[in-house]
Amino acid sequence: MLDDVGMAGQRRGRMEIIATILQITRNRTKKTSIMVRANLNHKLLQNYLNLLIEKDLLEVSQSKEGHLYHTTSKGHAFNRKYMELQTELIFPRG
Numbered sequence: 670m671l672d673d674v675g676m677a678g679q680r681r682g683r684m685e686i687i688a689t690i691l692q693i694t695r696n697r698t699k700k701t702s703i704m705v706r707a708n709l710n711h712k713l714l715q716n717y718l719n720l721l722i723e724k725d726l727l728e729v730s731q732s733k734e735g736h737l738y739h740t741t742s743k744g745h746a747f748n749r750k751y752m753e754l755q756t757e758l759i760f761p762r763g
Contacts, residue, residue: 684751687726690717691748694727697737 686707693706704714718738721727726744730737
């Protein structure tokens, strides 16, 4: 299951978690940093990373610091659309 409980005790949805990971990885980021900033355990984070890499929303590269994760252009487009939908739902026009 790819859900997690947020800090306010509310369950975060899958889309929110994905958007959070993509936001965190705008710049090349280590797995530990993603895990801490997204508030996910290692197993759950690994499931999300695998999914996002498989869907070409995230890429991983090797550096002397280890594996670094980075949002792809497709991932940036996904996040922009997600944020637009969030804005529209929270602040509908009209």
